[in-house]
Amino acid sequence: MIxxxxxxxxxxxxxxxxxxxxxxSNNITKDLAIHEA
Incomplete structure (x- = not known):
């Protein structure tokens, strides 16, 4: 049980x-996409 x-x-x-x-990772990808745009 334990x-x-x-x-x-x-x-x-x-x-x-x-x-x-x-x-x-999703947040980092979004941040990168925003910087690239």
């Missing part, structure tokens, strides 16, 4: 990290 909880916590935090990184 192992499953740790696994899900790790999985969930990884998903959150990926979502955060992709959101930041």
């Amino acid at each position: 192992n499953h909880q740790l696994f899900y916590n790790l999985l969930y935090s990884n998903i959150n990290s990926v979502a955060l990184i992709s959101a930041q």
